[in-house]
Amino acid sequence: MFEKILIANRGEIALRIIRACREMDIRTVAVYSKADEYSLPARFADEAICIGAAPSQDSYLHVPSIISAAEICDVGAIHPGYGFLAENAHFAEICESCNIRFIGPAPSVIRLFGDKSEARQIMKEEGIPVLPGSEGNVETHDEAIKIARKLGYPVMVKAAQGGGGKGLRVAHNDISLANAFMAAKSEAEAAFGNSDIYIEKQLEHPRHIEFQILADGHGNILHLNERDCSIQRRHQKLIEESPSPALEGKLRARMGKTAVRVAEIAGYESAGTVEFLLDKKGDYYFIEMNTRVQVEHPVTEVVTQIDIVKEQIRIAWGKKLEFEQKDIRMHGHAIECRINAEDPSRDFSSCPGKITDYFPPGGPGIRVDSHVYSGYEIPVHYDSMIAKVITVGRLRETAIMRMQRALDEYIIGGVKTTLPFHRKVLADPRFRKGRYTTSFVDEYLRK
Amino acid sequence: MFEKILIANRGEIALRIIRACREMDIRTVAVYSKADEYSLPARFADEAICIGAAPSQDSYLHVPSIISAAEICDVGAIHPGYGFLAENAHFAEICESCNIRFIGPAPSVIRLFGDKSEARQIMKEEGIPVLPGSEGNVETHDEAIKIARKLGYPVMVKAAQGGGGKGLRVAHNDISLANAFMAAKSEAEAAFGNSDIYIEKQLEHPRHIEFQILADGHGNILHLNERDCSIQRRHQKLIEESPSPALEGKLRARMGKTAVRVAEIAGYESAGTVEFLLDKKGDYYFIEMNTRVQVEHPVTEVVTQIDIVKEQIRIAWGKKLEFEQKDIRMHGHAIECRINAEDPSRDFSSCPGKITDYFPPGGPGIRVDSHVYSGYEIPVHYDSMIAKVITVGRLRETAIMRMQRALDEYIIGGVKTTLPFHRKVLADPRFRKGRYTTSFVDEYLRK
Amino acid sequence: MNLKEIREIINLMNDYDLTEFSMERDGFKMALKRGPEGAIMSQSPIIERVAELVEKAAVEKKEEEQPRGAEIVSPMVGTFYASPSPDSSPYVEVGQIVDTEDVVCIIEAMKVMNEIKADIKGKIIDVLVEGGEPVEFGQPLFLIEPVE
């Protein structure tokens, strides 16, 4: 097994990876920016090295510094976490060329799924259901209008290199399409240095269902069932659960098979997530595959009792998966709430600052993944997520009641957080019945 | 369901019960002594009422104060937790006579199992395997010697009303038996106001295996498999795990059936624990039944995903169990370490005081049940347990590695704790192989 | 104010994590502060919320206590009754002088009527609890001005 792994990330996911490594007897190197000097990952890792100034481009996105740190510390592998360089094929290539194992799929696979338009096209040709849309990218505004009219409005205008809701626009008619097309194009150019755009039919009130995949280097691919991530605000997931209240056994099995097939087509190796949209009729459509560990991976971990981060590391070392599809069971129901340092009453504007009081919830069925503590200063430079609370229970109802209890116990002083927002959603009758779609939050906030 | 429950206890178990009630939408009343004014249960409960001075006999053992508090607050039931009044049949009777539901078995059942000698005799007559020993109580020293010679030394001299190692002595020959008999008798008289003594053959290096029972008021009895509690120091459990590394499927099934039969014989209703000793040959012997929730109940909860405290409450309300024996599965492996404010380097002498720093472990597979926080003052009046850490993993090895990680992360400043002791035991090769008996700690400490 | 009193104040500040305390005697002014710079920042929020209550109580009590003297507190949990029966007159009334052995009220606990004695000789200044009201252990029942 690897003797030492460098974690090219920060915050809760860096801590998560350090914890996995400790449990595997692997030494860890944390890299940190000047703003993260007093962060838990920098304290909990066996070694910690400052790689640059606070802005991400000078530290967590600065490839030479990270590779240099890896070389100095003589690590066997780099775990990229999520965000930052996690889906950067170029970075993965550099790692390989420096004889450092990149913990993730091959660079070519990252590149393939990085181009959403291309991936969609390939999957479509292989018989995977995708949303009706353009054949490949759309070059001109006129072409866009032609396609949109054929599909019927509303349509989604999407950046091929997009992600996290960036470079994504909805158009309801020719006029709004003109705006959407230009806006998406320039946003994509600015965000990803690539202005390729494609068009998909927009589903009305779909659910966002994703399947967790594990694939080793010996041809074994399996899925750990689904997560329902339909509770989103502006394409940012807020609450996730597993299993989905919308799936019954047969549909789950079919979607799982499709997800495994997607990974197989791509020659996937590592943990990954196949994302689908599911409509009211029970038809589902592949939208993309994420080639990294997801923020919401714990809900799958607590119901399957499989440690996804450890599996990533084992697979990267070349091990075979120690279980088969038939061994994968779901024990109970899990929910995750992402707690952000944001003010829900002010359009979720981020609230960096010092955490003056901190008391995490405890007791049965609760997992807290967080890098904060009493006295921690949330830096302004990075994203606003400060904790994930995951609850598990034998029934969905138990997990919900437990989450409400956890949210009530959780004390985070000094900064505004999304705790009150989560408390409200958890109490909503539609949420409690499991009858929600990706429109839930927007409709909810309009009330 | 009950609208309001009073918790006649303190510390982590009071908090545990409050948490269960919150998740069931039941209001809670915490009673507290003057020493527990700033305790978490008193803060987290819906209502809190001071019932007396710091010494237990003036507060947590003071029946009139507790009943009076229950009447004032108009509660439907009292949950006694463990210790204090939990196995006091008289208290249970008073509750019933005041029309307050005592959450536990009937007073007569508490009384039956309160007399270990009597319970042993009854179970023996019903064909339950018990250790060879005296028929009922032993009145005189001469009688004791006669029995001991027949059984063969070493023998255990036990108080009929005993528990927690009090009034218990081991004798290796006639001379030590004389001392043991007198010592046990006077200790029993002092501790329990009853000097009844019985004698059992002492097993060499047995394991302590206990089965968790759930029995409702409709004749349904089932078990949630076993806990191995062999890691004890002076009959005080320190580490528990489920499943036991010593049991395979057939033996587990047989012991489970015996445990259910014990509950059946007694007409048991509520959660309870049947304790056995298991010898090297795989023979097992009933020693006693505990008629309350155990400190170590969480290891069973995390592997079965059944909330034992909630089940106690549901049963007390008269509900039927919602699952059968065949629905009980064990998902993975769990270990619990009891963290006491004690100094392992000074013969585990208790260390009350102020907790100056506090940081509980987090992340995957960890549960912390604790009532302490940064700034908490541990009172001198009560027991020294300040936290329970429970880890769960797919394999025993995972749970162990995770526990080591958790113990390393856990920071409790200002007082000495048993954290270092646990770290050492977890690293011990015999423990890691699961090859330990109730002699483990004593042998370990002699090294 | 002498050194002993100052020491006591400092002790109180320490116990309740006060960061500031000021006082003026004539005309009586008073200000207490638990600044965010101080304890609030680092203390657990739970003890803090508790401490906040305690602080408030302390301020209120001090203001009232200063001129008013001692308390008779409840020795048990129960229901407070000022008189032996609904029709009879109360054991004590404001202004009345009581001796240590005088019964001042009844606390009912578990259907038992417990007669509570004054335990102090003095003049009743105030009755702090209504008849039939539940009281907890240590709760003040009467204000009393000690005599002698």
Add this chain to the structure above:
Amino acid sequence: MNLKEIREIINLMNDYDLTEFSMERDGFKMALKRGPEGAIMSQSPIIERVAELVEKAAVEKKEEEQPRGAEIVSPMVGTFYASPSPDSSPYVEVGQIVDTEDVVCIIEAMKVMNEIKADIKGKIIDVLVEGGEPVEFGQPLFLIEPVE
């Protein structure tokens, strides 16, 4: 108030971490204050251990800095080399005067030799890192006494 009383008050302030104390006798005024130092105790242990290190580092740095001037710090993670090749002499030596554009060392990162310039005009007082030693971002490499 005499010296003995003042001494006692100072002692009390010390024992209870008071940062301010004032008093007026006639008409009686008084003010006490406990500063943020009082709070450090209950901070999270992690930040505390960190803070300890930082504090120590700060003390050490101050002691050294005071008489010794400015630092040239590493602008990147890498391996420090004092000379262009193992056989050649170092770019700079103690006592040498350097100009802003003068190369003072090489930091190797990802097989690239990055020439590091002084960025400040002055006299080299100390070389803080050995050749071949790994350095992190912001790590001091040279002490320099600024000129002009």
